[in-house]
Amino acid sequence: MQPDRDAILQRVFSFEKDINALSIETPPRESMMMASVQERRMLNRSNMRLLRLEWLNLMAFQHSSDLREKMALFWHGHFACETIFPGLAQRQLQVLRTYGLGKFRDLLIAISKDPAMLQYLNNQQNRKGHPNENYARELMELFTISRGNYSEQDVQEAARAFTGWSSNLAGEFVFRARQHDFGKKEFMGRSGNWDGTDIIDILLEQRATATFLASRIYRYFVHEDIKREYVAELADVMRRTDYDMAKVMYYLFTQDWFYDPSVVGQRIKSPVELLAGMMRTAHAKPSSKESLHKLFAGMGQLLFRPPSVAGWPGGRQWINSGTLPIRMNLPIVTLDTKGTLARRLGDGSMRFDVPLRKVEKQYGSLLLQELSDHIMNVPMDVAKVPAHIATDTLARLRLLMAVPEYQMC
Amino acid sequence: MLTDFAIMNRRTFLKSTSLASTATLMPGFLSKLHADLSGKRILVILQLSGGNDGLNTFIPFQDDLYYKNRPRLGIKADEVLKVTDSQGFHPALDGLRVLFDEGLISVINSVGYPNPDRSHFRSMDIWHSGRLSEREATGWLGRYLDHTCANCAPHSAIEIGQSLSIAVQGAYQKALVMQSLQRLSKSVNSKLHQHLSSQQSDDGNISVDYMYKTLTETRISAQYLQEKLAGNRAGTGYPEGPLGNDLRTVSNLILAGCETSVYYISLSGFDTHVNQANPHERLLKQVGSGLKAFYDDMRLHGLSRDVSVLCFSEFGRRVKQNASGGTDHGAGNNLFVISEHLTRPGFFNGSPDLRDLDDGDVRYQVDFRDIYADVLERWLDVSPHEILGKEPTPVGLLT
Numbered sequence: 001m002q003p004d005r006d007a008i009l010q011r012v013f014s015f016e017k018d019i020n021a022l023s024i025e026t027p028p029r030e031s032m033m034m035a036s037v038q039e040r041r042m043l044n045r046s047n048m049r050l051l052r053l054e055w056l057n058l059m060a061f062q063h064s065s066d067l068r069e070k071m072a073l074f075w076h077g078h079f080a081c082e083t084i085f086p087g088l089a090q091r092q093l094q095v096l097r098t099y100g101l102g103k104f105r106d107l108l109i110a111i112s113k114d115p116a117m118l119q120y121l122n123n124q125q126n127r128k129g130h131p132n133e134n135y136a137r138e139l140m141e142l143f144t145i146s147r148g149n150y151s152e153q154d155v156q157e158a159a160r161a162f163t164g165w166s167s168n169l170a171g172e173f174v175f176r177a178r179q180h181d182f183g184k185k186e187f188m189g190r191s192g193n194w195d196g197t198d199i200i201d202i203l204l205e206q207r208a209t210a211t212f213l214a215s216r217i218y219r220y221f222v223h224e225d226i227k228r229e230y231v232a233e234l235a236d237v238m239r240r241t242d243y244d245m246a247k248v249m250y251y252l253f254t255q256d257w258f259y260d261p262s263v264v265g266q267r268i269k270s271p272v273e274l275l276a277g278m279m280r281t282a283h284a285k286p287s288s289k290e291s292l293h294k295l296f297a298g299m300g301q302l303l304f305r306p307p308s309v310a311g312w313p314g315g316r317q318w319i320n321s322g323t324l325p326i327r328m329n330l331p332i333v334t335l336d337t338k339g340t341l342a343r344r345l346g347d348g349s350m351r352f353d354v355p356l357r358k359v360e361k362q363y364g365s366l367l368l369q370e371l372s373d374h375i376m377n378v379p380m381d382v383a384k385v386p387a388h389i390a391t392d393t394l395a396r397l398r399l400l401m402a403v404p405e406y407q408m409c
Numbered sequence: 410m411l412t413d414f415a416i417m418n419r420r421t422f423l424k425s426t427s428l429a430s431t432a433t434l435m436p437g438f439l440s441k442l443h444a445d446l447s448g449k450r451i452l453v454i455l456q457l458s459g460g461n462d463g464l465n466t467f468i469p470f471q472d473d474l475y476y477k478n479r480p481r482l483g484i485k486a487d488e489v490l491k492v493t494d495s496q497g498f499h500p501a502l503d504g505l506r507v508l509f510d511e512g513l514i515s516v517i518n519s520v521g522y523p524n525p526d527r528s529h530f531r532s533m534d535i536w537h538s539g540r541l542s543e544r545e546a547t548g549w550l551g552r553y554l555d556h557t558c559a560n561c562a563p564h565s566a567i568e569i570g571q572s573l574s575i576a577v578q579g580a581y582q583k584a585l586v587m588q589s590l591q592r593l594s595k596s597v598n599s600k601l602h603q604h605l606s607s608q609q610s611d612d613g614n615i616s617v618d619y620m621y622k623t624l625t626e627t628r629i630s631a632q633y634l635q636e637k638l639a640g641n642r643a644g645t646g647y648p649e650g651p652l653g654n655d656l657r658t659v660s661n662l663i664l665a666g667c668e669t670s671v672y673y674i675s676l677s678g679f680d681t682h683v684n685q686a687n688p689h690e691r692l693l694k695q696v697g698s699g700l701k702a703f704y705d706d707m708r709l710h711g712l713s714r715d716v717s718v719l720c721f722s723e724f725g726r727r728v729k730q731n732a733s734g735g736t737d738h739g740a741g742n743n744l745f746v747i748s749e750h751l752t753r754p755g756f757f758n759g760s761p762d763l764r765d766l767d768d769g770d771v772r773y774q775v776d777f778r779d780i781y782a783d784v785l786e787r788w789l790d791v792s793p794h795e796i797l798g799k800e801p802t803p804v805g806l807l808t
Contacts, residue, residue, distance in 0.1 A: 268620075297572060299572075320578075321623065325602075326596070405617055
């Protein structure tokens with residue numbers, strides 16, 4: 001039965017206009033200042049883990065904002081950033097969720113003013129007369145036009161334009177005029193007293209920005225190996241719509257080539273996607289942020305802790321001798337109401353809460369092959385699995401979710 | 410097709426050795442199992458995570474600026490294990506000091522890179538990738554594996570840790586990572602894993618095939634390592650704690666003739682912003698006695714000529730102590746190598762210049778990539794330029 005594509009798109013794009021903020025309470029600065037360094041550290045660590053859990057819950061269960069959370073996850077990889085401060089992380093996440101499906105220009109400016117990003121890329125050290133090029137360089141190399149399309153001088157001039165873009169101790173953007181270089185700058189052949197916003201505008205005028213961004217979107221949503229003609233189409237849509245990301249994504253989801261069998265089911269799910277998908281299918285909720293932390297750390301995707309400024313490479317890099325066993329054992333340790341399987345693998349704390357009756361109601365009457373077809377994104381013959389070891393509905397779900405095929409999307 | 414090849418190798422294997430294995434699939438690399446290992450070189454990397462305070466590790470006890478900047482934190486001159494008339498070891502490193510006196514250690518001062526990044530995040534990336542601007546998320550040892558291993562076993566390089574470091578990830582090859590062999594084995598030994606492992610994946614989905622291949626290889630490596638560790642030849646001098654355990658594991662594997670050529674282990678806890686003295690001492694004690702026990706094992710079994718150890722940290726700490734009894738992130742740091750092939754045993758260069766600091770931090774004098782280049786060229790016998798780029802030049806540490 002072919003799903004009604006239009007109806008699905010209708011649902012996906014009618015997300016709530018109100019963007020509910022994540023609800024991690026970060027203690028006021030005053031009380032933080034009173035605590036010892038150790039206490040502050042532990043509190044930060046605890047709240048970061050809580051933030052990751054909250055976002056994962058949104059991804060898994062808030063159906064009204066599926067696309068928004070997915071885009072935010074994409075942007076989080078694109079604008080890779082590390083911070084240990086949950087307040088800053090939450091703020092940045094909110095930026096990604098708020099602007100993620102809006103105009104790319106707004107997102108770029110908001111990220112360029114984001115305290116976590118400015119700190120990560122040392123922009124508070126970027127001062128008139130003492131430039132620090134880190135932010136300017138990543139803005140061009142990783143976020144917009146990408147390598148080969150600018151000169152070292154462009155980086156230096158752009159750095160001058162971002163001088164004074166800083167933050168305060170309360171985690172807010174602050175423009176320090178005294179540190180800003182107001183002078184004339186020569187950037188990508190254009191001359192003027194550019195500031196950061198001007199640099200962003202000039203970068204958006206370059207076709208290379210649209211092409212690069214389009215190729216990133218293609219790689220993330222379609223296939224690792226890009227097809228130039230489709231990337232060019234996406235780039236055209238970007239420039240035509242003034243980089244309106246909702247329109248770009250709608251265009252993407254309405255192209256036949258997006259649904260071509262050669263690109264469906266060819267992507268290895270990221271740890272977050274794997275987990276969120278499992279949670280949604282089994283209606284399962286993690287019981288502790290600590291056990292979740294171990295899973296994310298083991299699988300190599302701790303949000304706000306990317307392996308480098310280039311973010312998470314994805315694809316086959318998700319798979320190695322350490323991560324694959326965890327990914328395959330994931331359903332076995334989490335969807336286990338008695339905890340016996342989890343304990344056998346060494347950790348009983350990983351159990352998720354599963355509403356057994358709901359699971360039974362939804363999947364109980366399906367044959368194994370039907371269940372497989374329902375949850376997999378690649379076809380799989382269930383003769384492949386030792387079906388006899390699964391004696392109830394939840395066990396059948398676990399079995400299917402443990403095979404490599406389940407990890408594709 | 411794969412099975413035919415495997416059976417042929419299995420027969421050959423069983424014929425030439427008395428070891429009987431129960432693995433169902435045996436790819437070609439296992440025929441190297443009984444290769445003569447003497448003369449094969451092994452590199453062990455010990456990473457001190459968090460930014461080890463090098464100034465309190467190898468102390469410039471003659472430099473009054475050291476004590477001026479560290480009135481409370483400075484190691485008292487009469488406690489320093491003096492090995493030259495200008496630098497000495499932290500008292501907890503007595504084990505290491507013995508090796509130093511035998512000419513087996515080279516300490517390089519003021520190691521770093523231009524435009525030092527004081528952030529944890531970027532600095533470890535830089536040390537792992539071996540490049541100042543990494544983008545492809547590969548590491549120097551990973552690229553070494555890419556370069557030398559067309560079809561190597563995953564356990565050609567082993568990392569003991571919670572997750573695979575960038576350092577040992579290449580574009581194609583990756584080290585085997587495990588927290589312990591016991592956990593590794595348990596994680597791939599369920600009925601389902603056994604069942605799936607014996608399947609052939611041929612749906613034409615490359616990524617799915619890759620996962621099945623990784624599963625099978627991991628199982629085979631785990632079994633191979635299990636057989637090696639069963640020998641349990643390591644000595645008893647290892648300190649208690651995670652580092653002692655890891656070094657003992659590495660020792661056992663080496664002594665059992667494991668074909669691994671690179672081991673990557675780490676010890677964390679060096680980010681001593683607050684009340685540094687005791688934690689740092691405890692950590693250094695583990696490092697010193699652990700490495701001593703390890704080296705003694707190698708020597709006892711006649712393998713010390715073939716094993717070199719590189720111990721580093723991703724940045725040093727500020728010269729001036731802070732107000733919380735600790736030190737903050739710095740820049741230049743020292744590192745050391747244990748080997749029988751040193752050109753200049755002892756201190757490779759002069760003690761850090763505390764007069765000419767880079768905004769309060771030790772200024773780098775030796776680029777860490779030149780040290781990597783040395784290890785790659787002189788120890789691992791590969792051209793460093795393919796792996797690190799054109800710039801780095803071997804620093805002349807090893808013969």
